Structures are given as structure tokens and as C-alpha cells.
Amino acid sequence: MNVRIGQPVPEFSVAATSDQIVRLSSLRGRLVVLYFYPRDNTPGCTLEGQQFRDLHEQFVALNAVVFGVSRDSLPRHERFRAQHDFPFHLIADCDENLCRLFEVIKLKKHYGKEALGVERSTFLIDANGVLLQEWRKVKVDGHAAKVLAAVIGHAKSLA
Numbered sequence: 001m002n003v004r005i006g007q008p009v010p011e012f013s014v015a016a017t018s019d020q021i022v023r024l025s026s027l028r029g030r031l032v033v034l035y036f037y038p039r040d041n042t043p044g045c046t047l048e049g050q051q052f053r054d055l056h057e058q059f060v061a062l063n064a065v066v067f068g069v070s071r072d073s074l075p076r077h078e079r080f081r082a083q084h085d086f087p088f089h090l091i092a093d094c095d096e097n098l099c100r101l102f103e104v105i106k107l108k109k110h111y112g113k114e115a116l117g118v119e120r121s122t123f124l125i126d127a128n129g130v131l132l133q134e135w136r137k138v139k140v141d142g143h144a145a146k147v148l149a150a151v152i153g154h155a156k157s158l159a
Contacts (some may be wrong), residue, residue, distance in 0.1 A: 005134060008131075034098075035067070040077060048138075049068055069098055070092075
């Protein structure tokens with residue numbers, strides 16, 4: 001089962017930094033931002049995380065919670081998070097269940113070689129667990145601000 005805009009996102013339970021277990025059902029009542037990225041400590045992934053970090057207080061003020069998601073291990077995530085002072089948690093999707101649910105595993109070319117990898121993508125889930133918006137094939141710089149603008153727009157529509 002895969003997610004579609006306007007449809008409820010199936011329940012998931014995944015491990016995250018600081019010994020957290022993230023369950024979609026426990027996030028009801030809040031907007032949820034899941035940003036999928038290929039790998040910790042690479043230039044693009046670091047910049048993306050830093051931009052979400054720098055806007056984090058604004059997301060929180062709008063009752064939104066942000067999670068970074070990659071296939072990296074929890075220990076690697078803990079180091080990455082600490083090194084860049086990310087105030088949000090990173091989800092370790094080592095078994096790729098969340099990646100497959102959101103269909104972000106794609107065939108990619110890197111230096112002429114093809115391999116399956118995570119296509120940089122972000123998903124906005126509403127307070128009832130319904131997928132509101134998705135961004136695929138994300139260009140990093142300025143992306144977090146675009147997601148924040150969508151969160152602001154959604155918050156205004158509820159006011």
C-alpha cells in the first residue's frame with residue numbers, strides 16, 4: 001500500500017534518534033513533515049538538515065513536527081544530529097519500510113553506475129493523518145522554506 005495525496009497515511013512505527021519510536025497515530029493533532037534524504041554527512045543532505053534546523057522554531061510554532069528520514073543507522077544518525085545541532089529527530093529506516101511506503105526508493109545513476117537509492121522527497125501530513133502535499137526530486141537550497149510556506153498556508157486555512 002502506498003500513500004496518495006488526500007488519502008490517510010497507513011500507520012507506521014519506526015525507530016528514531018534519542019531512543020524514540022515514532023508512530024503516526026501518536027502524532028495526531030499535529031502537522032507532520034517527513035523529509036527523506038539519501039545519506040547522512042553528505043553536502044546536500046547536511047544543507048537540507050541545516051535549513052530545516054534554522055526554521056525549526058517556526059514549524060513548532062505552527063504545531064508541526066519535522067523528521068528527517070534515511071536508511072542510515074541510528075548511531076550514524078545520532079552523530080549527524082549532534083554534529084549539526086538538529087532539534088528534530090532522525091528516523092532510521094534501515095529496513096526501507098517507510099521509504100517503500102512513500103515510494104522514494106528509485107533507480108539512480110551515480111558516476112555512470114546504476115543503483116537503488118533514496119530520491120530526495122518531502123511529505124506533509126495533516127493533523128488527522130492524511131497526506132496533504134508531497135515534493136519529489138527536491139532541490140535542496142530553499143526547500144525547507146517552501147515546506148514552511150505550505151505549513152503556514154495550511155495553518156491559515158484552518159484559522
